[in-house]
Amino acid sequence: MYLNAHSTISFQDTFRKKGYSASISPETINTEPYHPDYDQFVHIMMRRRMSDAMKMSAACAKDCVEQMKGIQPDGIILGTSTGSSAHTKNFIETINAAGDKAISPTSFITSTHNTIAGQLSLLLENRGYNITHTQNSLSFEHALFDAHVCLKEGMEHILVGSAEEKENTLFSLRSKIGTKELNVSHGASFFIVSREPGENNACEIIDLLCHSLVSDPLLALSNFLAKNRRDPETIDLVLYTGDHNRKAWLETFIADRNSINYGKLCGDFMTNSGFALDMAADILSSDENIKGKKTDTILIINYLDENNLGLILLGKTNQ
Amino acid sequence: MKIGVTGTGVISSLGKNLDENIKSLESGISGITYSQKYRLKVGQVALSNKELELITGLQNASRTTLLGVMAAQEAWGNSKIDKAIRTGIISSTSVGGLDKMEQHYLTYLKDPSYPIEKYMIYENGGTTEKIAASLGMEGFIDTISTACSSGANSIMYGARLIKAGILDRVLVGGVDPISTFNLKGFSSLMIYDQEICKPFDKNRNGLNMGEGAGFILLENEHSIARSKNNVICEIKGWGNATDAYHQTASSPEGIGATITMQQAIRKAGLDPEMIDYVNMHGTGTENNDLSETTALRNVFKEDLPFFSSTKGFTGHTLAASGAIEAVFSIESIRHQIVWPNCNFHEPFDPLFTPVLHPLRTEVKNVLSNSFGFGGNCTSLIFSA
Numbered sequence: 128m129y130l131n132a133h134s135t136i137s138f139q140d141t142f143r144k145k146g147y148s149a150s151i152s153p154e155t156i157n158t159e160p161y162h163p164d165y166d167q168f169v170h171i172m173m174r175r176r177m178s179d180a181m182k183m184s185a186a187c188a189k190d191c192v193e194q195m196k197g198i199q200p201d202g203i204i205l206g207t208s209t210g211s212s213a214h215t216k217n218f219i220e221t222i223n224a225a226g227d228k229a230i231s232p233t234s235f236i237t238s239t240h241n242t243i244a245g246q247l248s249l250l251l252e253n254r255g256y257n258i259t260h261t262q263n264s265l266s267f268e269h270a271l272f273d274a275h276v277c278l279k280e281g282m283e284h285i286l287v288g289s290a291e292e293k294e295n296t297l298f299s300l301r302s303k304i305g306t307k308e309l310n311v312s313h314g315a316s317f318f319i320v321s322r323e324p325g326e327n328n329a330c331e332i333i334d335l336l337c338h339s340l341v342s343d344p345l346l347a348l349s350n351f352l353a354k355n356r357r358d359p360e361t362i363d364l365v366l367y368t369g370d371h372n373r374k375a376w377l378e379t380f381i382a383d384r385n386s387i388n389y390g391k392l393c394g395d396f397m398t399n400s401g402f403a404l405d406m407a408a409d410i411l412s413s414d415e416n417i418k419g420k421k422t423d424t425i426l427i428i429n430y431l432d433e434n435n436l437g438l439i440l441l442g443k444t445n446q
Numbered sequence: 447m448k449i450g451v452t453g454t455g456v457i458s459s460l461g462k463n464l465d466e467n468i469k470s471l472e473s474g475i476s477g478i479t480y481s482q483k484y485r486l487k488v489g490q491v492a493l494s495n496k497e498l499e500l501i502t503g504l505q506n507a508s509r510t511t512l513l514g515v516m517a518a519q520e521a522w523g524n525s526k527i528d529k530a531i532r533t534g535i536i537s538s539t540s541v542g543g544l545d546k547m548e549q550h551y552l553t554y555l556k557d558p559s560y561p562i563e564k565y566m567i568y569e570n571g572g573t574t575e576k577i578a579a580s581l582g583m584e585g586f587i588d589t590i591s592t593a594c595s596s597g598a599n600s601i602m603y604g605a606r607l608i609k610a611g612i613l614d615r616v617l618v619g620g621v622d623p624i625s626t627f628n629l630k631g632f633s634s635l636m637i638y639d640q641e642i643c644k645p646f647d648k649n650r651n652g653l654n655m656g657e658g659a660g661f662i663l664l665e666n667e668h669s670i671a672r673s674k675n676n677v678i679c680e681i682k683g684w685g686n687a688t689d690a691y692h693q694t695a696s697s698p699e700g701i702g703a704t705i706t707m708q709q710a711i712r713k714a715g716l717d718p719e720m721i722d723y724v725n726m727h728g729t730g731t732e733n734n735d736l737s738e739t740t741a742l743r744n745v746f747k748e749d750l751p752f753f754s755s756t757k758g759f760t761g762h763t764l765a766a767s768g769a770i771e772a773v774f775s776i777e778s779i780r781h782q783i784v785w786p787n788c789n790f791h792e793p794f795d796p797l798f799t800p801v802l803h804p805l806r807t808e809v810k811n812v813l814s815n816s817f818g819f820g821g822n823c824t825s826l827i828f829s830a
Binding site for chain 2: 210231238240252261341
């Protein structure tokens with residue numbers, strides 16, 4: 128699976144900033160997303176009713192399509208945990224305020240989890256396969272997995288992404304993980320994955336794992352690496368999240384190699400592994416040395432929630 | 447390669463298990479009744495959360511989880527976790543934990559000091575995890591949420607994973623309980639019928655909401671050889687496309703529906719005339735029924751197969767509908783009966799007259815449609 132376009136809006140200055148991975152740090156994290164000028168991507172009249180997550184998704188999706196010279200993807204796949212929580216909350220409040228009187232359907236219409244994927248199909252005039260996966264901290268990995276299956280079936284290009292809204296009262300990450308160490312943020316990351324490497328190919332996604340209710344994460348990780356015939360030593364860089372769970376297996380694994388905590392860079396939200404993938408693509412395509420080490424192979428470990436393990440193995444194309 | 451359907455499970459307003467549901471369909475009596483609580487006609491499962499908790503052994507679970515566990519366990523049957531069978535579960539829901547959340551949130555709106563964060567832990571993916579845990583599963587656990595086509599999309603994804611050689615066995619389905627949120631939502635769109643819905647009728651007035659869960663077990667030949675489960679039928683074709691017309695309405699030309707029905711028929715290696723029965727999405731709304739019958743004519747021309755909507759029995763069960771109706775489609779093959787379209791009086795076009803009484807006939811290939819908000823369209827084909 129070849130990653131031929133990528134675009135992210137986050138709490139770091141990442142949108143259309145090639146090579147950003149060399150200049151961001153936990154100290155440069157913002158308290159809001161770096162929003163681009165949305166005028167280029169969505170007409171102001173359409174934007175009026177769009178949630179933040181929808182606007183970010185529209186900009187990133189269009190940016191990806193532009194990177195591939197305006198191709199029409201064969202499918203649009205989204206991973207999101209909170210879905211359309213702001214409009215959901217809004218509709219609950221509307222119901223509450225209306226009592227027995229008539230209710231406006233506006234926020235109901237866009238409250239479904241697949242609102243973003245559906246609106247992207249309208250925006251891009253795309254009639255292809257369209258799916259939304261929602262599986263907590265593995266929502267993005269599942270979306271990427273579905274994209275992989277699409278390409279295996281013969282589709283050429285899939286637009287796949289993650290998007291999350293900032294919503295402190297609903298679906299709060301803190302209440303699920305139960306720790307004060309998390310810095311709740313949000314963002315959107317979109318990619319075009321293809322059967323063949325394209326002109327602006329960033330890297331290759333070699334393999335993926337989505338493992339929920341994981342009883343032995345170290346075994347799952349070892350099996351994954353063994354299946355891909357990778358000695359842990361051949362992993363040049365690990366992008367990870369989940370040290371807040373204080374598990375020895377992760378602490379040991381990251382201590383032994385070049386590793387970066389991506390949660391400290393983009394903040395914490397259920398689908399922040401989308402940010403990690405974008406950053407990994409930026410590193411591999413910018414041909415950077417991380418901490419003085421040549422980086423050809425990257426492993427992303429998503430252990431945001433200690434119940435679930437997500438793994439993405441990436442490498443430079445034609446390794 | 448053949449993908450066998452080896453288990454079915456369903457809970458709805460027609461009954462708490464497969465047998466009860468089939469008996470109700472055969473009797474032609476709708477499960478939609480007037481609810482004093484909601485002041486609307488709804489298709490409710492006749493078991494409270496407490497009763498479901500007693501049956502399932504779960505405590506403090508969302509109704510979504512409770513209904514899901516009932517149907518999932520029925521479909522799973524006597525199957526066992528087996529290291530040599532690569533297994534997954536894909537569920538779907540639009541409500542998820544919203545049923546509990548909306549209660550807590552209303553309290554929070556009245557009292558901002560209410561610790562709302564404590565209760566915001568129920569989300570869609572969590573309900574599938576609980577269903578998986580009740581069966582002793584870990585690993586590939588996924589949830590799809592595409593509004594009213596969700597259940598059908600879960601089934602399609604499961605079939606695709608088996609066909610791609612990634613999994614051997616997948617438990618797939620969908621769940622949705624009744625929620626004030628959705629009742630008020632569909633009412634606000636002015637598409638809620640105060641009487642029992644009349645799919646395809648000239649005087650149809652909208653939908654009724656229903657609740658329930660449907661699950662099916664899909665296995666490849668390797669898995670069937672090990673599990674020794676009986677094969678009821680095959681899942682032979684599937685298709686998903688986007689109407690790309692409007693967030694909630696379907697295109698009058700039925701573009702999305704036409705594409706998916708044709709995709710599914712092509713995938714199954716069939717011709718349109720080989721379809722014996724179409725279980726329609728048929729919500730009873732002005733828009734869907736017109737759009738869907740237009741699509742039917744696009745695909746089948748004037749030579750329509752038998753068709754009906756079973757939503758007059760169950761109500762529109764949202765994310766569960768694609769899965770519950772897949773179960774009904776499979777059972778149509780098992781029993782060699784075409785299910786009736788109840789509450790029908792007059793066609794809006796004589797060509798589009800659904801089956802009105804349970805029809806015993808040869809049923810080899812059944813097509814099942816589900817269409818959701820966002821213009822999401824999915825069609826599945828089950829074959830004897």
